[in-house]
Structure formats: structure tokens, C-alpha cells
Amino acid sequence: MPTPNSSMNPTQVNFNSPRKFRTTLKSKCKETFFPDDPFRQFKNEKPLGKAKKTLQYFVPIFEWLPQYNLKMFRFDLLAGITITSLAIPQGISYAKLAEIPPIIGLYSSFVPALVYAILGSSKHVAVGTVAACSLLIADTIGSKVSSKDDPTLYLHLVFTAAFITGVFQAALGFLRLGILVDFLSHSTITGFMGGTAIIICLQQLKGLLGVSHFTTKTDVVSVLHAVFKNRNEWKWETAVVGMAFLVFLLFTRYLVGKLHKGLNPISIEYLNFDAEYLPYTLKAGIITGIIALAEGIAIGRSFAIMNNEQVDGNKEMIAFGFMNIVGSCFSCYLTTGPFSKTAVNYNSGCKTAASNLVMAIGMMLTLLFLAPLFSYTPLVALSAIIMSAMLGLIKYEEAYHLFKVDKFDFCICLAAFFGVAFITMDMGLMISVALALLRALLYVARPAACKLGKLPDSTLYRDTEQYAEASGPPGILAIQLGSPIYYANGNYIRERILRWIRNDEGNGKAVKHVLLDLTGVTSIDTTGIETLAEVLRILEVKHIKMKIVNPRLDVLEKMMKSKFVDKIGKESIFLCMEDAVEASYDFSATTEKQGFEEQRSGVA
């Protein structure tokens, strides 16, 4: 146990023997998989209470239904009707994007909404299909089976992809792998949505204007070039387009196609796991599954935060997963909580997931009685609906904010945007995620270290680059190392420390003591400890003493296990910089006692 107020060190480092492996493993697993401590509510409960809580935990409708009242219902009814009115045209439009019959879009706002109302833990999420995933499904499945040549097989594969999405999402939720979704950064999503919006809009432009001689290419450059070439004619052209709309509306025969009355037919027997198509359905299912989760969870969280509530990401995954599994068995394709619909739901004042129930009932009535009416929806109106939704997804200010605050985030965003716009949607996404991962790895490979100096009239040691007035005590080089000290940065850290010593010596300042402040280092691995041992050995040859300041629990434990503490000596490990500096000045008296003799045996 530490003994405060000893003569040399007022407070000492705690050299208790390391915790058991089981203890550290348990704590690490908890932080990795259960950071939100989902079982806290089960503590101090009797068995019956526990069972009730468990049921409420997994099936949230049991949590809010008992407290439900008429006043809440009035809000939910209004919100539900509003999102139903949005769900009908959106469902039809996005089904067209996915190149499946429009009625599937309507089906997809019925069954999944029912499931989510029972299992969903967010109060604001409104269930529905999403544009980006619809296009991605068409892209992936379409590369194997043409939606025109074999529409039945194509549709069945789309159901299968939704089923796979559901299984994948539910599995992530059960395995508490919400951590995977964390790696889809906000910058990636911003760029991906923007890029998708652009290519979807371009597709609509082509359809809207009916211009086969406009440009044969679909990529951004060609289309924009054709548009901007005649900039002075814009007004005139818009007028022509407006006229064309009218002509379209009057004479168009491009209607949506027949919409039959009736509820979702069962489609479970159509799920197709044929080895020939499996790679495509798997790819479509998993990629769209991740994007849909990121969108659905992010939007749910955003609105929850506004109301100071919490959304359990892993629970949401399970809800989304079951929604898609059940949906795929009832002629629905991929659904999630789309940004636009959820925002409308929130703004309409929804109070609980009951608004999804209302939407499901509204959709049921539509399917039973009104579906044929929507057959007369002209394609041009759908294009307009899609475009207006898409243009809202291009967030210039967000991108500018990224540019201003963090250039690397901006690059990640741009990579997704241009990747999607100029290559393919999945490549764009992957490049962007890879860049984001690269950033994380670069961080680990080059953790920022800094030289500390003492601030005048204080006992504080701070970065000399940040505080120009901070200056090191003579003969002492104080360094604060960045976290973590891992295999990927061992060489770097050694070079960095040696460089500071060279610089100081080059400036005529003899270095007698190197103090390594490990306050910020939360993790170290065996290579990291070897690096410190190597530095110790190099410094020894140079007749420089090395001291460690404030090693954290994990770091100190590994230092003890690997005998590094024995090598450097407990008397060279301090709890704060001030103590280490003072001890350095008392150095000549104690230097002979320290046991630096141990040498690491050479590599053979």
C-alpha cells in the first residue's frame, strides 16, 4: 500500500501485485461489448421482477403500453397519419429505384412497422425503405440477374437479401457487436449520402427530361458539362422542362403500373439460397444491412438526445433485424428508420412507437381499399419526390464544417462522395471506411508525444509547444508520451525520444535525466515494454538516467509482469513530475545504489 508523506516521495506509486487475468478480461469485455451497462436495471430485483424487466427489455412495447393514454394517442395518431401520407409515394418511388414492383414499397411500410412498434426502443423512428439502400440493392442483385429479363427471380433475390440483412442485423445485436457500426464515421455517412443523392438525382434528370441525346454517360462530369455548357439558356430550358412536365402529365402513359388491392402475400417460400446467387444476395444483404443500421441507429439517437433519452444500439439492431426477417417473409424488402420519415414523425409530435402502429393500420387500409388509385401516380411525380428528398441529403455546410475543423475528416467525406459518384456505391463506401480505419491506425502508429516544461510560478508541467513560457529544468528532459505504446509505434517512440535528446544536446544543453510522463498512456503491449527497455539501455550507455512518471494501472501491471520495474528500479518510478524532478536533483547521492546491471539477453 502507498505510504503518503515519505521523505522523498510525498505520495508513492501503488505497486500492488497485478490484478488477476480474469478480472481484467471481464472488465475489458464489459467496456467493449456492454459500455451502456444494459443490465443495470436488473440489479436488486426479485425473480418475478427480473422476468418482467427482461420481457420489457427485449419487447419494449410492454414497457410503454401500460402507461399509454388517450392524450399520447392523439399525438401518435396525427404523426402516424402524416407519415402514412409520406410512406405511400416514398414506398412507390424507392421500389422503382430498387427496380421491383411498386406495391412492394407499400407492403414494406406495413409488416415491418408492426414489428418495430413491438420491438423498437426508439420513440421517434418511423419505419420505411431508404433510397440509398434501394439503389444499392438494384446495383448488386442487378449485376447477376436482370430485373427486366427475369423479374420474378430478381424479386425473390431482393427478398432473400432482406432476409440476410435481418439475420445479420439481429446477430450483430445479440452478439453485442454494435461496435462494428461505430466504425462507420459521420464523415463517411455524410459523403456517402451526398454521393448517392447525386447519382440518384442524375438518374431522375435523365428520366425527367427524357433526353437520350443529352449525354449517354451517367457520371457527374459528363452530365454537369452538358448542363453548364449552355448556362445562359438555363431559364429558357427550365421553362421547356416545365412545359415538358405538363405534356408528360397530360399524355404520359408511363404510369406506375397496376396496384392490386390486398395485403402482403406470404413470400417465405420464395427465399432463394441457391449457391449461384448467394454471393450477390449476401453482399447486398450485408452492405445494406450495415448502412441501414448506421442510418436507423444514428437518427434514433439524434432525436433521443434532443429529449434527453437514450437508445440502446444493440437492442435497436435486434429490432431492425427481426423487422427485416419477418418483412422478407411477407413480401417486403429492406427497411430501416430513414432520416426523412423519422424527422417528419418527430416534428408531427409522436410520443411512442405507436405512430408506427398507426402507419401500419393506415397502410393496411390503403392496401385493402385504395391501392388501385395510386396506379395513376405519374412517374414524373415520383421523380420529383425522389429528387426533392435527395437534394436534402447533400449537406454542403456539413462538408464545409468538416473542411474547417478537420481536413482528414473532410477527405474521408470526399472519398465517399466521389467514390459513390464516380466509381460504384460499395466501392465509395469501402474506400471511405478504409481511409477512416487508416486514420485510426495512423493514430496508433504515431501517437503524439510532447516535451514538457515547467510553467512559471506553478508546479505544472505542460507542452512547451503549446505554452511558450514553459521551460524544462536544466539537465532534465521531460517527455509526455502519447497513448498507446504498441508494436506499431515502438520504433517511432524510440526515435522521437532520441531526437529530443540530440536536439537538446545540439543546443548545448546536456541531458542528464529523461523523465517519461505516462499519464496519458492507457495501454501498452509487450513490444511497447521492450521499447521502453531498449530506451533505458540506450540511455544507460549515454550515462543518462531514465525515470517513469505516473504509470497507469494497466501499464504498471504489465511493467511488473515483464520485470521492467525490476530493471529500472522502483525508485525510478514516480507518481508526479514534480517528485521525479526533485529526485533527479538528489541524484548524485543515490546513483550508486540503483540496480541497472541487468541486461536483456541479446537476440540470437
Next chain:
Amino acid sequence: MPTPNSSMNPTQVNFNSPRKFRTTLKSKCKETFFPDDPFRQFKNEKPLGKAKKTLQYFVPIFEWLPQYNLKMFRFDLLAGITITSLAIPQGISYAKLAEIPPIIGLYSSFVPALVYAILGSSKHVAVGTVAACSLLIADTIGSKVSSKDDPTLYLHLVFTAAFITGVFQAALGFLRLGILVDFLSHSTITGFMGGTAIIICLQQLKGLLGVSHFTTKTDVVSVLHAVFKNRNEWKWETAVVGMAFLVFLLFTRYLVGKLHKGLNPISIEYLNFDAEYLPYTLKAGIITGIIALAEGIAIGRSFAIMNNEQVDGNKEMIAFGFMNIVGSCFSCYLTTGPFSKTAVNYNSGCKTAASNLVMAIGMMLTLLFLAPLFSYTPLVALSAIIMSAMLGLIKYEEAYHLFKVDKFDFCICLAAFFGVAFITMDMGLMISVALALLRALLYVARPAACKLGKLPDSTLYRDTEQYAEASGPPGILAIQLGSPIYYANGNYIRERILRWIRNDEGNGKAVKHVLLDLTGVTSIDTTGIETLAEVLRILEVKHIKMKIVNPRLDVLEKMMKSKFVDKIGKESIFLCMEDAVEASYDFSATTEKQGFEEQRSGVA
């Protein structure tokens, strides 16, 4: 500028305007690509001196040759002769592993050694071929072209792979991408070498014992089972094997094959970049290139450190690269600085790279006059040589050390070992590297945060888990966040902070102030700042004040650029924990003044 000794904050945070993007970019690039500051020696030099230094930098022989003397030569001569005597059997053995004519192994210790003597910056590295890479080449190229059916084409592809290795290594060196090699962790190498040693030994066992009825499988389990089944017969069997050796030596007709006199023939015209074979030569070239670099640089560094010298990794890459490019044009295959040979070189007392020159000359004489003699080397002797070298590569104690100090490192090591032994060499390597990368990513996804408490009789705030006697001031929750705060951990950090608040409140301690100590946080991205803003907003609703302690240069700059500083208010950012705690107690007086009204506009 900070004004020390103001009434409330003794020393204040430096809110200077952020550095220019160019400045930070330059500093980041320097830390990423030039951590060892290779150009330091060119500073303060006249043009002529600079030219000389540059020449010496890129062609190190000009650095050591002028100081070379007879005494050094005596050491180098001895070391050179020693490694030549090792190079001959090793060259022949490893060439057999690579399934190429044994003379190529001898060629490979001649030309590359000459090149390295001129370009290499390590004094101790002895150039030669390596077992693991030889086997890997045979594996990869052999999967396309059989070395038995078309030995000429096979050989030419092996030269081509060596050429590609050379270009790849030199390119990495010129682009200063030594950082890539950093990601091959020590644990990976330990496991990979061990696994390779096992499968190579098993192959030799099969050849040594001539036992086709022993077991038909090559994997570890089957062979060991067959061996251990008759454990009591071991002694007797070894005797039989020993006898068998003799019989072999007497009657064997499995000799090495003809070794003709003569130096390396030129092979540049045989380099084969045919599209059909390119994927295989590329794969073999790049994977072996990375492994060879890791081995060569690591061994060079290890010995340099023992003598308190430095080896420039990027320069070594260029040297290894040219060695392989030139080698592949003169009938050599992949070479690097092997562990075993370099250790022998070091222990024989080599002083400079001249020992490689001596070996090159020795090898030249061997090739010119003695080569035919080695035709009579029996295969069984080669097997014995390989096995004894391989057994030294299985480092039990190293693995045990990993197990004791760091279980994750041990898993990385095991993955490489078992991957190589039971799947394939490249899969084993990749699984292990992937695990190591996963560890780095997990670190970023879950940076360890801790709750701080004040140590009795001091002003120090330390981890309450590490120092049980540390306890928080009432009403204040002090948290030290881990680094970095990135997109991958934003959600985690928010949950973690909220969990501590819940815990404290659950224990009946009201939380009025949350102080976030960012001392250890060296990097933050836009999502990270949004997370802090979100936490600020959540705490506001709970009527809890949030304060930031000691933000570092990079972090504070981004907080200022993103207007987070304006949101929280400069008066809520402190230089040390003590100040923040004191200010919290003065809180009621100043609470009305603080401008917390700003709200982030909601997500639409």
C-alpha cells in the same frame, strides 16, 4: 497570451488562434515519415559538404571506407570467412526448399552481398537467403507452375519475384513507408517463424526417414500422433534413424546434383512479366518482400542497439531493394539479412559491411574453383542443417513471456503459428496481422477512461481504481478520458460518462459538476467534438455543469475552430484539475453569467 496568477486561475489555458494548416500538416508529415530526422546532418553544411554528406547518406561505403584500417580488416576477414562457410550449405539447402537448382543459392550469396556492402548501413547484417521466404516462394509460384514439369519457367518466375521484391522494397524506402513494416508486430514474427520452422522440419522428417508409410499427411497433428504413439520406442527408433543416416550416407544416390564452376550468369532477359503469371510473382514478391524487410531490419536494429548505434530503416529498405533488383538480374533469388547468419557475423567480430565483401569474394572463389566439390553434399546433411537452424526459430520462452505479460499478444503469436502450421503460410501471416490491426482498432474504439479522485495530503488527482485512497471532492465527478476521441469511440465515451453519473447518483452522491481531464487526449476529430458537445447538452438538461481540464494543442485548436469553446465558454476550460475543482466550488456566484444558451441546431 496566458496571464499567470490571475485571481481565479493561477495559470490559464493558452487560447492563441490555431496554427495554420500548412504548419500542422508539415509537422504531421515529419512525424509520420521522417521520425528519425534523417536530414539533420545536412543542416549547417556548405554545398560541397552537403554533396559529400548526401553521397555518404545514400552510399554508406563512402562513409566508412575512408576510416577503414588493417585492424578492422582482420576482424572483418575472420567474420567474412566464417559466414562464407555458413553460406555454402545454407545456400544449397534453402535453394532446395525453394525448389530451384542449388547453385542459385550460392549465386545468391555473391552479387547481393557485393551490393549490400556498398549500400547497406548496418555493420552487422550478413546477406543471404532465408528459409521461410524460400518455402513461401515455392508455395506461391508452385501453385501456378510446377517446379518439376517446367523447371526453367519456374526458375524464371522466381527471379521475377525477386525483382518485384526489390522494386517494392526500394519503393517503400524512397517513399519513406517504413511505417508499413512497423505493423508486422514482434508477436506475429515470433509465431510466424515458429510455425514455419515446424512445417519445414516436418518436411525434412519426411525426407530424412524416407517413410512413405509413416503418415501421408503433412500437417502437425497427424505427424505428431504417429511420432508420439510409440513413445517408449523413441530411443530405439532414433538409433534406427541414426543407422539409416549412415546407410543413406553410404548408399545414397540422392546427391545435390551437378554444380558447375563459374560465376552468376546474367538473368535479366529471363524476367517474365507475362500477365498469366504476374499475379503469382507479384504475390510472392510482395509478401516475401515485407517478411524479408521485417527480418532484415529487425536484426540489423537489434545488433545496432547493443552497440548503441542506429540503423535507418528506410535506408536499409533501399539497400535491400537494390540488392534484390541487381540480384534478380544475375541469377539470384530473394535475399535479406537472415537472423542466423547475421548473429554469426556479429559474434565473429565483424566491424563493417566489409565482412559481406569478404563473403562475396569467398563465394566467388568457391564458384570459380570449388563448386563441383559440393555436388557430393548428401541431401540428408542438408536436411540436418535446415532442421538445426529451424529448431532454433521456435522460441518457447518468447511465447511464454508473451503469455505472461500480454494475452492478446500471445493470441497474435498463436494465430500466426497455427495459421502457418495448419492452413498456409500467407494465411497464417495475414490472420495474425489482421488480429494485430484489430487490437489497434479496438484500442481506438474503446480508449480507457478512468474516474479521478484526490490523493490525501496532495493536490494530485489519480485513478480511483489504481489508488483506492483517492476520493472525489463531493458533488464533483472528475474523469480522465483516454486518447483519441474519434468517430469510433464517440458513442462509447458518451455512454461511459453517463454511466459514471448514474453510478454516483445510484450511490446517493449528487453530481453537480463533471470535469473532463483531457491531459492524455492527443487527438480528436469532428465526431469527437460533436460527442463532447452532445455530452454538454445532455448534462445541461440534467443541470450538471461540464468543465474541460488541460486540453492539448491539437484538441484545443479543433475545439476553437468548431466553436465548441464558444459553446462551453472559455471560463469552463482550465489548465489543471485543482483550478477546475476550486472554480466549481465558486460556482454559485458565477453560474448566472455563463453563456450556455446556445443550442446546436437539430438533425433534420
